[in-house]
Structure formats: C-alpha cells, structure tokens
Amino acid sequence: MRKTYIFIFAGGIFLALAFLFFIVGKSTEGQGAHLYRNSDANISKINLTVFYTVPKDKMPYDFETVMASLEPALEEASAFHSLQFVDKSWIQYSIYPTVLKLERDSFFYDTEDTSRGNPNALASITEEIKDNNLIVEKKGEFTVLGIIYEGLGAAGALSEDSKLGSFILSRDFITREEYVLSRSALLYHEFGHTLGIPDLYDLDTGEAFTSDIMGGGRQEPLEANYIEISTLKEMGVL
Amino acid sequence: MMLVVGVLPILAAGGFALYSVTNSHIKSVNDIEKNLLNQKAEEVDSFIKGNLESINLYVALGDLDAEFSPAAQKTYLTNIMAVSPAIEDIYFFHPYTGEITARVARDFEPSTQALAESRAELPDFRFLRNSFDESVKDTDVFYVGPVNITPRGPEIEVAATVKNFTSSIISFVGARISLSELQNIVEASVLGETGYVYLTDSAGRVIAASSEKTTGATGVDVVGLVHKIDSPQMTLVAEWPVSEAYAVLANLRAQVVGFSFLALLAVVILSIFLANKIVRPIRALEEGTKFVAKGKFDEPVSVKTGDELEELAAAFNKMTEGLKELEKLKDEFVFIAAHELKTPVAAIKGYLSLVRDGLAGKVDDEAKQFIDKVIAANTRLVKLVEDLLEVARAEAGRIKIDVAPTDVVPVVRETLSELKPLSDEKNITLVYQPAGGIPRVLADAARVREVLVNLIGNSIKYTLGGGTVTISHEVRAGELVTNIKDTGIGISKEAQAKLFEKFYRVQTPQTAKITGTGLGLFIVKQIIEKMGGKIWFESQEGKGSTFSFSLKIV
Numbered sequence: 001m002r003k004t005y006i007f008i009f010a011g012g013i014f015l016a017l018a019f020l021f022f023i024v025g026k027s028t029e030g031q032g033a034h035l036y037r038n039s040d041a042n043i044s045k046i047n048l049t050v051f052y053t054v055p056k057d058k059m060p061y062d063f064e065t066v067m068a069s070l071e072p073a074l075e076e077a078s079a080f081h082s083l084q085f086v087d088k089s090w091i092q093y094s095i096y097p098t099v100l101k102l103e104r105d106s107f108f109y110d111t112e113d114t115s116r117g118n119p120n121a122l123a124s125i126t127e128e129i130k131d132n133n134l135i136v137e138k139k140g141e142f143t144v145l146g147i148i149y150e151g152l153g154a155a156g157a158l159s160e161d162s163k164l165g166s167f168i169l170s171r172d173f174i175t176r177e178e179y180v181l182s183r184s185a186l187l188y189h190e191f192g193h194t195l196g197i198p199d200l201y202d203l204d205t206g207e208a209f210t211s212d213i214m215g216g217g218r219q220e221p222l223e224a225n226y227i228e229i230s231t232l233k234e235m236g237v238l
Numbered sequence: 239m240m241l242v243v244g245v246l247p248i249l250a251a252g253g254f255a256l257y258s259v260t261n262s263h264i265k266s267v268n269d270i271e272k273n274l275l276n277q278k279a280e281e282v283d284s285f286i287k288g289n290l291e292s293i294n295l296y297v298a299l300g301d302l303d304a305e306f307s308p309a310a311q312k313t314y315l316t317n318i319m320a321v322s323p324a325i326e327d328i329y330f331f332h333p334y335t336g337e338i339t340a341r342v343a344r345d346f347e348p349s350t351q352a353l354a355e356s357r358a359e360l361p362d363f364r365f366l367r368n369s370f371d372e373s374v375k376d377t378d379v380f381y382v383g384p385v386n387i388t389p390r391g392p393e394i395e396v397a398a399t400v401k402n403f404t405s406s407i408i409s410f411v412g413a414r415i416s417l418s419e420l421q422n423i424v425e426a427s428v429l430g431e432t433g434y435v436y437l438t439d440s441a442g443r444v445i446a447a448s449s450e451k452t453t454g455a456t457g458v459d460v461v462g463l464v465h466k467i468d469s470p471q472m473t474l475v476a477e478w479p480v481s482e483a484y485a486v487l488a489n490l491r492a493q494v495v496g497f498s499f500l501a502l503l504a505v506v507i508l509s510i511f512l513a514n515k516i517v518r519p520i521r522a523l524e525e526g527t528k529f530v531a532k533g534k535f536d537e538p539v540s541v542k543t544g545d546e547l548e549e550l551a552a553a554f555n556k557m558t559e560g561l562k563e564l565e566k567l568k569d570e571f572v573f574i575a576a577h578e579l580k581t582p583v584a585a586i587k588g589y590l591s592l593v594r595d596g597l598a599g600k601v602d603d604e605a606k607q608f609i610d611k612v613i614a615a616n617t618r619l620v621k622l623v624e625d626l627l628e629v630a631r632a633e634a635g636r637i638k639i640d641v642a643p644t645d646v647v648p649v650v651r652e653t654l655s656e657l658k659p660l661s662d663e664k665n666i667t668l669v670y671q672p673a674g675g676i677p678r679v680l681a682d683a684a685r686v687r688e689v690l691v692n693l694i695g696n697s698i699k700y701t702l703g704g705g706t707v708t709i710s711h712e713v714r715a716g717e718l719v720t721n722i723k724d725t726g727i728g729i730s731k732e733a734q735a736k737l738f739e740k741f742y743r744v745q746t747p748q749t750a751k752i753t754g755t756g757l758g759l760f761i762v763k764q765i766i767e768k769m770g771g772k773i774w775f776e777s778q779e780g781k782g783s784t785f786s787f788s789l790k791i792v
Contacts, residue, residue, distance in 0.1 A: 080389055086443065181346050207336075207359045211395060212386070216360070219352040224327070224343075224414070226386040226393075229441050238441040 033089040034236045035142075036196030041162045043142045043195060043235075046081075048093040049135065050074065050146035052171070053125055055106035058150050060099040061171055069174045069183065070095060070148060076184040076222050077191060084227040085237050092141075096134070103128060106151055116203065117155030117190075122147065122168040135164070144194045146187075148174055154186065156193025165194025184222035189213055197231055245505055252498035260487055267461055267483050271476040274427060275465040278435060278474055281423045282467060285324070286394075289415045290380050292322040295400045297408065306408065311340030315411075319344060326393060327414040330400065333370075333407055336363045345390075357412070362397035366410050369399050376405060382469045385417065385439035392417040392445040394470050421446040424474075433478035440471035519547040526554055535562030573630035579623045586616050618753060625757040629740065632764040639768045643792040644681045646720065647672050650709055653690040657698060665704040668694075676711050679718045679789035685765045686789075690722075692758045693785045697724035699752050700783075717771070717788040728779040737775070738763045762787075 032044030050070065054060040078091040102109070102125065109121040125147050129135060137143045145166040147153070156167035167190035173179045179186065192214055193199075200215035201208040208216030213225040232238045297306065297314075315328045319342055329341035336358030341348050357363045362381040369379040383395035393414050400409035420437055424446040427435035434449035460477040461484070467474065519541040526539035535558050541551035592598060594609045601609065631637045654668050661668050697707040705725035712719050729737065733744045741756040743749070766773045766787045777783035 076389075083387065083389060178349070182349055182351075202359070205356075207356050209359050211360060216352075216355050216357075219349055219355065221346055223389040224346075224393075226388045229384060229439075232441070238443070 032236070033085050035158070035162055036198075036231070037234050038162055038196060039236060041142065042140075043089050045141045046089060046091045046144055047136070047138050047141040048074075048091050048144045048146055048191075049096060050093060050148060051096040051100045051125075051129060051134070052148045052150075053100045053102050053129075054150040055102045055104060055109055057105040057107075060101075060150060061175060063099050065175060066148065066171060067095065073174065073184045073187050077188040080184070080188055080222050080225065081191075084232065085235075088237055091144075093146075100129070100134075109149075110151055118149075118151070118153045118168065119155045119157065121149060121151060121153050122155045122157060122166060125149065125168065126164075126166045130164075144191065146191070154190060156190040158194055158196050162196070165191075165196075167191050167194050181221045182219055185213055185218055185220055185225050188222060188225075189218040192227075195235070197227075197235075200228070200231075245502055248498055248501045248505060252494050252501075256491060256494045259490055263484070263487050263490075264461075267478065268463065271429070271433075271461070271463040271478065272465075274429060274435065275463060275474050275476050278423060278427060279465050279467060282420060282437070282472070282474070285419055285423065286382070286415075286469070289322060289324050289413075290382070290396060290398065292318055292325065293328070293396060293398045293411050293413050294378055294380070295398070295411055296405075297400055297402055308340045311409075312342060315340055315342040324416050324419055325413050326390070326416050329412050330409045331357045331363065331412060333366070333399070333410050336360070339409065362395060362412055363410065366397055366399055370407065381412075385443075385445060385470055385472060387439075387443055387445075390416070392420075392439070417445055424448050427476075429476060429478050430482050432482045433476065435474065435476050438473045438475065440473075442473075445472065515543065516547075519543055519551065523547075523551060523554060526551075526558070530558055530561060533565070535559070535565060569630055569633050572626055576623050576626035576630060579619075580627065583616060583620045583623055587613065587620060590616060618755075622755045622757075625755045625761060628761050629757055629764075632761065632768075637764060637768060639682045639685060639765070641680045641682055641769055643678045644683045644686065645676075645678050646681070646686065646711070646718065646789070647676050649683055649686050650690060650720075653687055653694060654709070656691070657694055660695070661698050661707065664698060664701065666698055666701050667706045669706055669708040670710075672711055677713065677718055677791045680792050681769050681771075681789050682765075685769065689762050689765055689787065690720075692762050693722045693787075696758065697722055697726060697783070697785070699754070700724065700749070701726035702748065705782075713791065714788070716791055718791050719786055719788045721784055721786045723782065723784040725782040728781050728783055729775075729777040730779050734775075734777060738773075 032042050034043055035041040052060070052063060052066050052070075074093050074095070078093060082090050104124075109124050110118065126145055129145060129147075135143060135145060143164050145164065147166065147168040148171050149168050150171050153168035153170045154173070156165070158165045169187055169190050173183050173186050197214055200210040200212065201218075210228050211217055212228040212231070213222075214227070214231065217225045229238060295314075311330045315330070319325050319328055325344070327341070327343045330339045331337060332339055336356045338353055338355060338357065341353060361383065365381040366379065379399055381395075381397040386393050386395070393416055395412065395414055397410055397412040399407045400411050402408050424435050424437050425448050427448045429435060429448075434447065436447035436449075437445045439445055459480040461480055462475060462477045464476075465474040466472075522539045522541055526537065529535075529537040538555045538558065539551045541548045590609055590613050594601060594606060594613065628637070650670060650672070654670055658668060694707060694709065701707065701724050707725075708721075708723045710721045710723070712721070727746075727748050729744060730746075733742075736742045738759050740760045743754055743756040763773050766789075769789060771787055771789045773785070773787040775783055775785045
C-alpha cells in the first residue's frame with residue numbers, strides 16, 4: 001500500500017513537470033528567429049534573390065545604375081536586419097545578374113488596382129519567376145524573392161504555406177534622387193512583409209501607429225530606424 | 239578527550255572567523271557594486287533629465303498659429319539642437335491634429351512625406367493629450383518612450399508640451415535623443431581589474447557596456463547587482479568575476495585553514511605530550527598498587543614530575559615500606575609464635591599419650607574417649623603449627639630445598655603406600671601405572687613427597703562416597719609433569735581463583751566436615767616453584783579435579 005502511494009506521488013510529480021514543460025512552454029533561449037507569430041518557420045538564414053524585372057513592352061533602366069543603388073541598399077538592409085534580430089537571423093542576398101524581361105506587357109501586371117502597392121504585379125511576377133525555375137531554394141533556409149519592378153510597386157507578402165516570401169518595389173524608389181534617403185528603409189519595409197510583419201500604419205489615412213520601420217519609420221533613413229520590441233518578441237528574437 | 243577539548247575550540251574559532259570575514263567581505267563587495275551603480279544611475283538620470291529640460295519649452299508667445307510660424311519654429315528647433323548634442327531629431331507637432339509643424343534632423347533633411355506625417359496615433363501624442371487635464375496643467379509633463387536600437391545607436395523618443403507665458407499649451411515638441419553618451423558614462427566605471435558594468439533596455443538588449451564581457455554567458459562566475467531605471471526602462475548591471483571579487487577570501491580561507499591545521503597539529507602534539515606527562519605517573523602508581531595487592535613490597539614507584547604526583551608517589555613508596563615492615567613483623571611473629579608453640583603442643587601430645595596409656599592411673603573408656611578427642615585436636619594444632627612454620631620459612635626465604643637428580647616413581651609409590659589406609663577407608667582406588675623410562679628430575683625427594691602427600695591427600699579427602707585417584711606422568715618440553723586426577727567433588731569457579739591463597743578453604747556443605755589448615759596448597763606452590771617448576775589444576779564442580787606439577791628433567 002505504501003509503495004502504491006509513493007508510486008502515485010512520483011507519477012504526479014512527473015506529470016506536473018511534463019505539463020510545465022510541454023504545455024506551459026519551454027524557453028526560446030537558444031532557438032533561432034522565426035516568422036511573425038509562426039514559431040514553426042525558422043528564419044535563421046534567409047536566402048534573398050533580387051530580380052530587376054521589366055515588362056515585355058517596356059525599356060529597362062540602365063542596369064548598372066540600378067545595381068549601383070540597389071546593392072548598397074541591400075547591404076544596408078542586411079546589416080539593419082542583423083542588428084535588429086540580434087544575430088539570430090541574417091540575410092544572404094544575391095542579385096540576378098541581368099534584367100529579367102517579363103513575358104507579358106505591363107498592362108497585364110498593372111491591370112488590377114495598383115493601390116496598396118500593386119499586389120497583383122507581385123503575385124503575377126512571383127509566379128512567373130517560379131515557373132521559370134529561377135528561384136533557388138536551399139534546405140534549411142527561408143527563401144525570399146525581391147522584385148525591383150519597372151512600374152508601380154511597393155508591397156510584400158508571404159505565401160500561404162509560409163515557405164516563400166516575396167516583395168515588390170518600384171525601380172523609381174531605388175534610382176530616383178528624392179528617395180535616396182529612404183530607399184533602404186522602403187526596401188526593408190517591404191521585405192519585412194515577407195517575414196509576415198504587418199503594416200503598422202493606417203493604409204487608408206497613412207497615419208502611423210508606431211515610429212518604427214513598419215510604421216512611420218518607412219519614410220525615414222534606415223540608419224534612424226528600428227523594429228518595435230513587440231514585433232521582435234513575436235518573432236522569437238527577444 | 240584532550241584532543242577533542244583542544245581541537246574543537248580551534249575549529250570553532252577558525253570557522254567563525256572565516257564565516258564573519260566572508261560575510262563582511264561579501265557585504266563590502268555588495269556595497270562597492272551598489273555605490274557604483276548608484277553613481278552611474280545618477281549620471282544616467284542626469285543625462286536624461288538634462289535633455290528633457292532642453293525640450294521643456296516656455297515660449298514667450300501668445301497664440302501658436304498667429305505668431306509661431308513654421309520658420310520661427312524651425313529656427314527655435316535649430317537653436318535647441320545646437321546646444322543639445324544628444325538630440326538627433328526634434329519637431330513640433332500640433333496639440334490637436336498631431337501634424338508636424340516643424341522639424342529639424344541633425345544628419346539629414348526630412349522628406350516631404352515624412353514632414354506630412356501625423357503623429358495623432360503615436361504614443362507620445364496620446365500621452366501628451368492627457369496633459370490638458372486640469373489636474374496636471376501646471377506641472378511639467380514629459381513623455382519618455384522605450385529604448386530603440388537603430389543603426390546609428392540606441393535612442394529614445396521624448397516629447398513635452400510647449401507652453402506660453404500664461405502656461406497654456408500651444409504646441410507639443412518631440413525629439414529623438416541619442417543614448418550614445420551613456421556608453422561614455424558606463425565605460426568610465428571602475429570595478430576592480432576585471433569587473434564591468436553594462437546597461438540594458440527593457441528587453442535585455444545591451445545599450446552600453448564597460449567591457450566586451452557583458453553577460454554571464456561567458457561561463458565565468460560573477461557577483462552581480464542590478465539597478466533599475468524607470469524612465470526610460472533600463473537596467474544597470476554590475477558584474478564582478480568571483481575570482482577577483484572574492485580573491486581575498488580565497489587567500490584568507492587558505493590562511494585560516496593553514497593556521498587552523500598548524501594549531502591543530504600543535505594541540506595534538508601537546509596533548510600527547512601532556513597526556514603522557516600526566517598519565518604515565520598515574521599508570522606507574524597503578525602498577526605499584528597491583529604489586530602491593532599481590533603482596534610484593536619491593537617494587538617502588540618511580541615518578542619524577544616535580545609536582546604533586548611525585549609527592550604522591552613518594553608517599554606511596556613510604557606506605558609500601560611501612561607495609562613491607564609490617565609484613566616482615568607479621569612473618570616474624572608467625573614464625574616465633576609457631577616456633578614457640580611447637581614445643582608445648584609436642585609436650586601436650588606426649589603427655590596425653592601417657593595419660594591415655596594409663597601411666598598416670600587407670601583411665602575408663604569414657605575418659606579415653608575424651609582424651610582421644612583432645613589428642614585429635616592437638617594433632618590438628620601440631621599440624622597447624624608445622625604448617626605455619628613452613629609458611630613462615632617460605633616467606634622469609636628460609637625454606638630449605640636440596641635439589642638433586644631424583645627418580646619420582648619410587649617417591650610416588652611410597653606416598654601411595656602411606657596413604658592407602660586412608661583411601662581404603664573411603665573406598666577410593668589409587669591408580670598408578672607409570673610407563674617405563676620415566677626420566678629423573680632435578681628435585682628434593684623429601685619435598686616432592688611432601689607435595690604428593692598434600693595433593694593425593696586432598697584428592698582422597700575431597701572424593702566422597704568412593705572413587706578413583708589416578709597418578710600419571712608425561713614429558714613436556716623438557717619437564718616431567720605429574721598429574722593427580724580424582725573423581726571428587728570438584729572446585730567451583732569462585733574457589734578456583736583463591737585456591738593457592740593462605741588459609742583459604744572451600745566452604746560448602748560437602749566440605750564442612752573436612753579438616754585442614756588452608757595452608758597446604760600455598761606451601762606446595764612455594765615448594766614446587768622453589769624447585770623451578772610450576773603447579774596448576776583443572777577442575778569441574780561435581781566431576782573432579784586434576785592437579786599437575788612440573789619439574790625439570792635432568
């Protein structure tokens with residue numbers, strides 16, 4: 001009888017500990033970063049491939065000029081990402097070496113409502129690039145597709161299965177002088193969406209809820225920007 | 239016991255010293271860290287407050303819209319920035335709409351889009367809107383946001399109301415304050431050689447540090463202390479590697495342990511020495527008493543301690559000499575008494591025989607009976623006197639032994655022949671069948687006979703209702719052992735211990751009628767030992783006894 005009580009007591013202790021561990025949660029210490037509110041999608045290493053895409057009926061901007069602005073912006077964005085994610089996530093980027101001529105005319109990509117950053121173009125071009133097997137997916141890495149579009153664009157999205165993120169940014173934002181201070185921030189803002197981070201400003205009025213890069217900070221130089229603590233917590237960084 | 243008494247206080251004292259010094263040092267380390275953190279907290283607080291003061295504006299203007307133009311605002315902001323190097327970005331924003339009315343950034347020109355932003359949904363605006371409440375109207379209200387980590391360094395957003403000369407709120411002012419100066423503040427921390435201080439934000443991110451080693455993740459044990467700062471929420475942490483912070487304790491511990499060990503060793507050695515010094519004389523006295531108990535008065539106790547123990551030993555030796563003298567007088571008395579008694583008892587024996595034989599006249603049967611009783615009593619008296627004389631001679635060392643090569647067998651036969659009537663009377667069989675070749679022994683034949691008479695006589699006396707007395711020999715280690723074994727009443731364990739003592743006789747109902755002086759075995763032992771032999775016995779009550787003595791073989 002006494003042994004039975006001891007056994008039951010020990011079993012109870014074990015169950016309580018198991019409950020604490022598995023149900024209450026375990027420490028995220030030592031785990032890498034993950035997508036926004038999705039702890040199953042690890043983003044310790046991000047494989048970003050950027051394409052300069054031009055619709056069939058348009059002339060490409062000087063590729064070298066695009067590259068001259070794009071590369072530093074990507075470098076800044078990458079450094080910004082490492083800083084904010086406390087080295088729990090880092091970006092390995094590459095730029096497709098040539099202009100990617102799209103299969104359709106601009107009309108096709110810009111047919112739908114281009115407000116909200118032309119998400120139609122983002123989706124169509126993403127599919128086109130995938131269909132042409134231009135995306136190199138590496139095991140253990142989160143794949144992001146960056147589209148610099150010769151047209152209107154400023155959007156970012158995450159695929160339904162959370163395995164691929166893609167963003168689109170108008171080439172104007174990269175090359176035009178008026179955006180020289182904010183281009184890196186705009187690029188990272190859209191990139192942020194590929195990680196599932198939502199906008200932190202009112203899409204209709206433009207009023208920001210935060211001053212960070214997903215809110216009012218998207219208009220500011222990247223060096224003055226940051227990601228909100230609450231967002232970082234939802235991504236397993238803090 | 240002395241070890242325990244000596245060791246325990248030393249261990250206790252050492253342990254207590256170590257404990258109190260350790261506690262004191264731990265407290266000192268804690269105080270050092272605490273004072274350092276308090277100092278740094280004051281410096282941080284001073285920095286923050288100083289910058290807040292720089293945006294605590296009272297503008298000597300009336301209405302905002304009419305008189306505080308954007309151009310004037312921009313100039314105002316530029317001037318503030320010029321005197322506040324920590325301000326990276328400063329702006330006025332409308333207290334009702336949240337729109338930015340003027341903005342100056344240190345390193346860039348804000349874009350048109352940025353300038354068009356409204357702060358109406360941002361936390362600083364919502365916070366400052368509460369300052370319109372009458373209850374806080376006349377107080378200085380500041381918004382201090384959390385720490386943000388930007389590529390140009392850690393920053394905080396702050397905001398305050400702008401009032402006019404009537405303390406009416408005419409605008410809000412906001413700024414981004416660089417916290418890079420905090421790195422200088424923290425870097426100036428001194429905590430020994432290896433200690434360090436760091437500052438974290440509310441999420442635990444390091445904002446400033448005095449060393450590259452900023453967290454315990456280095457695997458080094460540290461003594462740490464934290465100080466919370468409320469606005470903005472930050473934490474100052476001091477960490478001091480134990481190897482340095484408590485180095486003095488390690489040294490002290492080693493010293494205390496070393497000293498305690500040495501003290502312990504000294505106590506042990508001293509204890510042994512003192513114990514010997516005290517115990518040895520006491521043991522000597524104890525040995526002395528044992529000799530005295532055995533009747534040996536020629537073993538004086540030697541104690542040279544120069545103290546009371548030596549005096550005690552001297553007194554003991556004096557007592558022993560007194561006892562020796564007393565013993566000598568007693569022996570002398572016994573000898574003289576026995577000697578003087580010998581003649582009269584012999585005369586009594588002689589005259590009693592004459593009277594009984596009728597030489598003094600006719601004696602009737604009844605008188606003869608009475609005379610026989612007196613003769614018997616006198617015989618016992620004669621035996622007692624002879625034994626006493628023998629004892630006295632033995633103790634005075636005057637017992638005469640003439641050893642010579644002796645054949646024991648005929649001595650035994652003669653003794654058996656002498657005692658046969660006595661054994662026949664009691665229906666006891668005397669058995670003696672010596673094997674051939676019994677070696678001769680170095681002994682006094684007469685004395686051997688005396689011994690045999692006594693031992694065989696005792697065997698016969700103490701065998702009741704028939705039995706056997708067997709005499710045998712055996713050669714053992716160069717000695718001839720003679721055994722006298724009877725089937726008598728045996729001797730109890732208590733009696734066995736005293737058997738060879740003077741005047742001791744076993745007192746039981748069975749032995750009440752057996753006569754004797756109690757000196758026989760004492761005399762036998764003296765005789766055997768004088769001849770260089772030994773005597774011993776084995777006995778079992780109710781079953782019989784075996785007395786044995788050994789004599790050296792020639």
